[in-house]
Amino acid sequence: MANKAFSIEDFNLWYGTDQALYQINLDIPKHEITAVIGPSGCGKSTLLKTLNRMTETIPSVQTSGSIEYDGEDIFAKKKMVEELRTRVGMVFQKPNPFPKSIFENVAYGPKIHGIKKKQVLNEVVEKSLKGAAIWDEVHDRLNQNAFGLSGGQQQRVCIARCLAIEPDVILMDEPTSALDPISTLKIEELIKELKKDYTIIIVTHNMQQAARISDNTVFMLNGEMVEFSDTDQLFSNPKDKRTEDYITGRFG
Amino acid sequence: MNDKVNYSHIKGRVMKNAVVKWIFIMATSVALIFLALLIGRVLSQGVGYLSIDFLKNYPAPYIEEAGLFAGIMGSLAMISITAPVSMILGVCTALYLEEYARDNKFTRFIRVNVQNLAGVPSIVFGLLGLTFFVYLFEMGYTLIAGALTMSLLVLPIIVVAAQEAIRSVPSEIREASIGMGATKWQTIWRIVLPAAIPGILTGSILAFSRAIGETAPLIIVGAATAIYSIPDSLFSKYTVMPMQIYSWTARPQEEWQYVAAAGIIVLLIILLCMNAIAVWIRNKFQKRF
Ligand SMILES: Nc1ncnc2c1ncn2[C@@H]1O[C@H](COP(=O)(O)OP(=O)(O)O)[C@@H](O)[C@H]1O
Numbered sequence: 001m002a003n004k005a006f007s008i009e010d011f012n013l014w015y016g017t018d019q020a021l022y023q024i025n026l027d028i029p030k031h032e033i034t035a036v037i038g039p040s041g042c043g044k045s046t047l048l049k050t051l052n053r054m055t056e057t058i059p060s061v062q063t064s065g066s067i068e069y070d071g072e073d074i075f076a077k078k079k080m081v082e083e084l085r086t087r088v089g090m091v092f093q094k095p096n097p098f099p100k101s102i103f104e105n106v107a108y109g110p111k112i113h114g115i116k117k118k119q120v121l122n123e124v125v126e127k128s129l130k131g132a133a134i135w136d137e138v139h140d141r142l143n144q145n146a147f148g149l150s151g152g153q154q155q156r157v158c159i160a161r162c163l164a165i166e167p168d169v170i171l172m173d174e175p176t177s178a179l180d181p182i183s184t185l186k187i188e189e190l191i192k193e194l195k196k197d198y199t200i201i202i203v204t205h206n207m208q209q210a211a212r213i214s215d216n217t218v219f220m221l222n223g224e225m226v227e228f229s230d231t232d233q234l235f236s237n238p239k240d241k242r243t244e245d246y247i248t249g250r251f252g
Numbered sequence: 253m254n255d256k257v258n259y260s261h262i263k264g265r266v267m268k269n270a271v272v273k274w275i276f277i278m279a280t281s282v283a284l285i286f287l288a289l290l291i292g293r294v295l296s297q298g299v300g301y302l303s304i305d306f307l308k309n310y311p312a313p314y315i316e317e318a319g320l321f322a323g324i325m326g327s328l329a330m331i332s333i334t335a336p337v338s339m340i341l342g343v344c345t346a347l348y349l350e351e352y353a354r355d356n357k358f359t360r361f362i363r364v365n366v367q368n369l370a371g372v373p374s375i376v377f378g379l380l381g382l383t384f385f386v387y388l389f390e391m392g393y394t395l396i397a398g399a400l401t402m403s404l405l406v407l408p409i410i411v412v413a414a415q416e417a418i419r420s421v422p423s424e425i426r427e428a429s430i431g432m433g434a435t436k437w438q439t440i441w442r443i444v445l446p447a448a449i450p451g452i453l454t455g456s457i458l459a460f461s462r463a464i465g466e467t468a469p470l471i472i473v474g475a476a477t478a479i480y481s482i483p484d485s486l487f488s489k490y491t492v493m494p495m496q497i498y499s500w501t502a503r504p505q506e507e508w509q510y511v512a513a514a515g516i517i518v519l520l521i522i523l524l525c526m527n528a529i530a531v532w533i534r535n536k537f538q539k540r541f
C-alpha cells in the first residue's frame with residue numbers, strides 16, 4: 001500500500017506486567033475506513049489509543065516496537081504528543097461532551113490551539129457541526145448546554161468537536177455502542193461521508209457494522225492481530241480458522 | 253425444588269424497619285432539641301441588647317455603650333486575608349496531589365496526613381503560628397500573624413474539599429480534552445477547575461465559617477480583647493468577634509452575659525449568611541455530568 005497512514009511494526013504493550021498487545025504488525029491505509037473487530041478484552045481499544053498516544057496517560061504502560069505516522073516515528077523524543085493528537089483525533093465510546101454549551105464544546109479545540117477571533121470560531125463551529133451532520137438540529141440553540149441533547153446528538157457534537165481541530169485521522173472507539181439503532185444508523189452514514197476527507201479507524205464489537213461501513217478489517221484475539229484484509233474478503237473468505245470461527249459466531 | 257417463600261419472616265423485617273426508623277428519628281430529635289434550647293436561650297438573653305449602636309460602638313466599660321464594631325471589622329479583615337491565602341495554597345496543593353503527584357508511598361503518606369491535619373485541634377495551629385509568624389518572622393501580635401495562622405488552620409480542610417471536587421470530575425471529559433491535543437495545564441484550567449469550582453467554593457466557605465468562630469488559636473497569637481480602633485494595616489492590632497464575646501462572658505456582672513449573647517446572635521447571623529452563600533454557589537454552578 002503506497003498511501004499508508006500508520007505503519008505498526010512488532011508492537012507490544014504491557015499494563016504493568018500484563019501484556020495486552022503481542023507483536024502487532026499492521027499498515028493502515030489513508031482515506032479508508034479500517035475497522036477493528038474482536039471479542040471484548042482482546043486489546044482493540046488499547047491498540048486504538050496507542051495510535052494517538054493516549055495510553056501514555058496510564059502510568060503503568062510500557063511498550064516496545066515502532067509505530068510510524070505519515071512516515072515519522074510517533075514516539076520520537078522531539079515529537080510533541082500534543083501535535084500528534086491534533087492530527088489524530090479521537091471519538092470515544094460514551095458520548096463525553098464538556099459541561100459547556102454546544103458552541104463552546106466545538107470551539108474548544110480551536111481555542112486551545114490559539115484561535116481567539118470570534119468570527120473565525122463561528123465559522124469553524126458551523127463548518128464542524130455541518131460536517132458532523134448535526135447543524136440543522138442544533139443551529140438555533142448553540143448556547144445551550146450540550147447535556148440537553150440526546151445521546152446520538154451528543155455523540156455527533158463530539159464528532160464535530162473532533163473535526164474542529166482539523167485532524168487527518170479520526171479514531172473511533174465503539175462510537176455507537178451506547179446509542180439506539182436510529183442514532184447508530186445516522187452515525188454510520190456520517191462515517192461513510194467523512195471518509196472522503198479523513199482516514200478513519202473504528203473499533204466495533206458489532207461485525208455487521210464493520211461489514212457495512214469499512215473498507216478493511218482487522219481481527220484481533222487475545223492481544224494478537226489474527227487477520228487484516230479487505231473487509232469483503234475477510235467476511236466472505238477468511239484465511240485464518242480463528243477468524244472464521246469468530247465471524248460465524250462460534251465464539252465471542 | 254418446591255420451597256415456598258416464607259412469608260412469616262416478612263412481618264419481622266417490617267417490624268425491624270419501623271424500629272430502626274424510630275431510632276434515627278429520636279437521634280435527630282435529641283440534636284434538634286439541644287440546638288433549639290441553645291438558640292432559644294441566646295435569643296431570649298441577647299435580643300434586647302441588639303441595636304444599631306451595638307454594631308457601631310467600640311468596647312466600653314458601660315453596658316449601654318459597649319459594641320461589637322471592632323470585632324466585626326477585625327473578623328472581616330481577617331477573613332479577607334485568610335480566604336485568598338488559604339484558597340490559593342489549598343487549590344494548588346490539591347491540584348498537585350490529584351493531578352501531578354505520582355502514586356507512591358510518599359504521596360500516599362502526604363495524602364493521609366493532610367486529612368489528619370484537618371482534625372488537629374485548633375490550639376495546635378495557634379502554637380505553630382506563635383512560633384513561626386509571631387516570633388520567627390517577627391510579625392508580633394498583628395492582624396497578618398493572626399490571619400496567616402487562621403490560613404494554616406483552614407488549609408487542610410480546603411485541600412481535602414478541593415481534592416474531592418477535583419477527583420469527582422469525570423475522567424471522560426479529561427480524556428476528551430487531552431485527546432484533542434490540549435496540554436495537561438489547559439485541561440486543568442479550562443475543564444477540571446471550572447467543573448470543580450462549586451465543590452471547592454462550598455468546602456472553602458464552610459471552612460471559613462469555622463475560622464470566623466475560632467478563638468483558641470487567636471488567643472495564642474495575641475489577638476486583643478478590647479481595642480478602640482479598627483485594623484488599618486496588615487500590622488495593626490486587632491480583635492475578632494468571638495474574642496470580644498469571650499471577654500464579655502468573663503466579666504462578673506450578669507448583664508455582660510446578655511451582651512455576649514447579643515454578640516453571639518450577630519456571629520450566628522454572619523455564619524448563616526456565609527452558609528447561605530455556599531448553598532447558593534453550589535446551586536448556581538452545579539453542573540450535570
Ligand atoms: N487501564 C488499564 N490498566 C490495566 N489493564 C488494562 C487497562 N485497560 C485495558 N486493560 C487490559 O488490557 C486488555 C485489553 O483491553 P482493551 O484494549 O480495553 O480491550 P477491548 O477494547 O478489545 O475490549 C484487557 O485484558 C484489559 O483488562
Ligand SMILES: [Mg+2]
Pocket residue numbers: 044045046173
Ligand atoms: Mg474497548
